[in-house]
Amino acid sequence: MGLEIKFIERELHPIMYIIVPLGAFSLAFLCGGVLMSWAGVNPISGYEAFISGAIGSPVKFADTLVRTTSFLLMGVGLAFALRARVFNIGAEGQYIMGAIVGTWVALLLQENLPPSITIIASLTMAMIIGGLWAGFAGYLKATLGINEVVLTVIMNWLAFKLLQWLLRGPLKNPLSEMWPMSPPIQAKIPVIISGTRLHLGFILAVLIAIGGYFLMFKTNYGFKLRVAGMNPDAAKYAGYDVRKIIISSMILSGSLAGLAGAIEVLAVYHFLYEGISIGLGYTSIIVALVGKLHPLAIIPSALMFGALYNGVVYLQSALGVSYTLSKAMEGMIYLFVLISEVFLKYKIRIIRR
């Protein structure tokens, strides 16, 4: 006697890929409501604040798009690594490294060069360092078979500790006694709608997502990458260099995360500080998964998570909900979305024996 849970693979109508995540969100909100009332906040006004924080006004919607930008860039990058069956958990660290190098290059060049050249140089270097940071992990996986999950997580910590040290040392702003932060950056990525924070980087991210779609589905590189991820044996048999694919997918993934980090500094904050990432890189993994590792589908996915992120932040400041509670709600949404992934992929039957 016993119960057995059986997973049967299935293919659903495409519309379910929208309905199921939405259902997951609703369930998460329901549970979030219970949490809120437990904490003494009226859930209805809580969600009003949440929605108004995400899309309540043009300025707030623009802020949501700003947040979308980092999710989109990292999500598209991660799609390549994950499709090649390389589990890059390191977008967080690659993002931080991009932010560091982007800041550094901008600070070095902005005195003597025009802002446009400073920005281009800063973003390029951020992409290169992000690519190298991730490519190193990819290289170790491809040649020595070292587990990329462990490796990238360790490298995330390394990047964060490096950031902390630099902000207290070489990159410290001498004028800021209290908070560790870098000197201000004058070379700012231009805003596209005045009065908001929506910047050119958002357009760039959307263009990169479209380019990513082309690369993944319309070129021989994307073709081989997908084969290597789905059936590595068949890829070897067909004469593909699977190592090269693993390493290049990591470089691609890391360079986009690095770019996202530098854009954040140059377009939003205009200085570097410790809270530059706070987990955006980890959330991006969920962004990529909900977007079914498809660069175009990652656009709405990133938008959704951008709105969610800002909604939770606003909820916190508007109603005085504690930081921990708002983070718990965010975590709950991720949890529900990840569980719904399983339901999308499998029919689940409980069999009594």
Next chain:
Amino acid sequence: MEKPIVSMRNIVKRFPGVVANDHIDLDVFKGEVLALLGENGAGKTTLMNILYGLYRADKGEIYIDGKNVYFKSPKDAIAHGIGMVHQQFMLIDELSVVENIMLGLKEYGLVLDLKEAVKKINKLAREMGFKIDPWQKVWQLSAGEKQRVEILKAIFRNVKVLILDEPTSVLTPQETRELFKIIKKLIANNIAVIFISHKLHEVMEIADKIVVLRKGKVVGKLSREQATPQLLAKLMVGREVFLEITKRPKKPGHVVLEVKNLKALSDKGVLALKGISFKVRAGEIAGIAGVAGNGQKELAEVIYGLRKPLEGKIYLFGKDVTHKDIYERIRIGISLIPENRLGLGIVGEFSVAENLILERIDEQPFSLNIPLLSRLNIKKINDQMLLKYSRELIEKFSIVTPSPFAKAKTLSGGNIQRLILARELGRKPGFIIAEEPTAGLDVSATEYVRKLLLEMREQGYSILLISGDLSEVLSLSDKVMVMYEGEIVGAFRPEKVSLDDVGLMMTGVKRMPREVIEKIWD
């Protein structure tokens, strides 16, 4: 008369497309070694998996000590005193020997007294006449030692009948001798041993009784005194009929493939190729006969480039390709029609059209240059060309598919093989390795594949045919070599050989002189 400890009656087991066990009767008595002999696919392992409760028979009964039993799982079989040592050991590498042996034993309760168990294991091992350190972790053990742990595990569970599935395939000759000593101890303790093998000399050495299976049927039951290698080989291989195939005589052309003294390891780390040399010429089908698992798979992988040789040279169209990767070998003109069609041959989630272009995706006109990116070998896929080419191949090789866009995994087995053939032959490779090209296919697909191979021969292609189907190899090939334990033990023109000899060579009893082999293989 003594009653059998195990009696299997009228066992029938069907798998899609084959009858693996066709009304089999089998009796096993206490204190004797019964050898189950047969080629791969004869139904030996299936029959034993039924006895061990892994499979359920479609028909037939099992009696243990005269009582009719019904096994739902190996748990029931173990409770009735049946034990089995599989070819793949069922041990947990990270645990110690004693932990592995005690694992799952209920009577010891929640608190395991390992020290007590170790004492028992040491005592048992002494009785059996071998040494083992019960505290050692399993990953530190050799294959032979792991096998002893499996045997001890069975004895701990009070086994009455112990099934050993091809136990010598992972052992060195010394370890094999040790195993035989252990088997003799087991039968002295009144345990019955069922010994599955296709190696005649081992069977002749250890078995009291021999049951020969062929194509799911019992074709012979003999005592050791009655058996001779010649008789057993004849029973095992049978009277294979030559297929109705018209093959025009053809003068072979220049040398296309030459391998010299190839040595390679198997996945298990055993020497699977022990110095193989031969040549294949244009317009010639060279067949490799032998019981599966004697190095054929490794040979195909080494020649194609999937496995690195330890030693030796490979020449393809006169070029030394030993250190070239698969990408380069494909461009020089090699093709592999793999046995593992689903795992290696296709990408199931990709469309038929995409699968047909798998190896040529980088080539013009299937990919077009993009300014700048082409330097990184990133090119745009030419969808129109891909579609046109795939339509041509689908038509030419009569692949039955709803459309070129259908996922490859939705095709039937025969059509998946057609897809692979279309892709491999569509690029006109010059040299083809056909690995079990008709295994698992229905009659019409089988016939299609064989005709196609002969047609390729006519066109001057050079083909290495690896097949466990002896009549296929003998009928299609211009020359045949027999592989046994990683060596070529015989080479001949198929029309000039007696089937009895082939059987003896496949089972390791007979070996042709080196000069004769070399003459044929030039």
